[in-house]
Amino acid sequence: MDQQVKDKKTAIMDAALKLFTERGFHGTSTAQISKDAGVATGTLFNYFPTKEDLINSLYFEVKGRLSSCIKEGIDSEATFEARMKKLWSNFIRCGVNNPEEFLFVGQFSSSPYITKITREEAMKEYDVILDMVEEGFGNGKTGNYSMELAMLIFYHSSRAVVSLILDSGSLQDMDEIIEDGFQILWKGLSPE
Amino acid sequence: MDQQVKDKKTAIMDAALKLFTERGFHGTSTAQISKDAGVATGTLFNYFPTKEDLINSLYFEVKGRLSSCIKEGIDSEATFEARMKKLWSNFIRCGVNNPEEFLFVGQFSSSPYITKITREEAMKEYDVILDMVEEGFGNGKTGNYSMELAMLIFYHSSRAVVSLILDSGSLQDMDEIIEDGFQILWKGLSPE
DNA sequence: TTAAAGATTGACTAATCAGTCATTGGTGTT
């Protein structure tokens, strides 16, 4: 039973994730999700009272997956630069290795029906960056710039790089792109 | 007649832009657009054969508006750094001054139903950056980084900064944010 | 073995969707 339940629920979330990234939230019907998941339409509504509940649940699930991926293997004994580089690399590799999750989060964040508060909540996940930046650069300023600005540029640049790698489809250049991207940011964000 | 026609068409596009940025493409019905524009549903379909045609027409219209805004007042006699700074400032000010257009383009670009080819076409608009970067930094590399990477970071950072300004609602800090953001990018992108 | 409890089903509904088309009404010409 317990396993069965988990199977159905997981199947629904898997199908939903795939379809949402392919066709968007409004573009995907609950009927289609159920069909792809191999369950009846009623079953979907047993687990998720409304479509919106499904979207939100899926978002927290996906955010969790990416979050643990992003924090992996950061050695707190390493130098600040090494840790930043690892974080940068993790962000990009997690996105490239989990393209559906990556696209879903992007779509969710820029979605108009998601409120501003939810979007801020969404951003909280990436306070890892903010924490690390603040710890490394002292209080309030990197070079002469605000921490929030630094974090935003770091985060959005990493997303841009993931898109570049996914669109070009050339995974072999990935290491070089990651390295080059980090050099730009590190040079830009460091104090003189 | 001619003016009448233009009025109705403009009203439809204005209403569509507003609603699309508020509720998304699928979340906005043609009936609602017509109602907000003050025309009958049939009238909308006189001007735009399908909803998709309306979205595409609107996209090219909006892209055009932003494009001319972005290129304004760049003095080709100025130094490379001055021109880059002006371009950066224009990107951000155009976004802040035209929030609906800014959000619409972002939504359109990250929309799943827009094909990869259309998205590349969309990006062509911002070859202004690529052209300028290539002209200023020579052929192929900025510092040691590829031009495309530099352009993507420039573009996505500018979008991040616009979002920051729009979300915080604090227009008075804008000049400082623009300046700080530019310093990060300029330092990052410049050769040693 | 049996019965209660809970999970699953899919036909169904009311609402909403994009798009149609016969009709109307305003304008310019003669």
Added chain:
DNA sequence: AACACCAATGACTGATTAGTCAATCTTTAA
């Protein structure tokens, strides 16, 4: 005034939507 022309209309359609629910099947426990 009589006509032609065409933009504008909005009631209408068939398709699709999120969500419901009585009936059926599966699991558990006595």
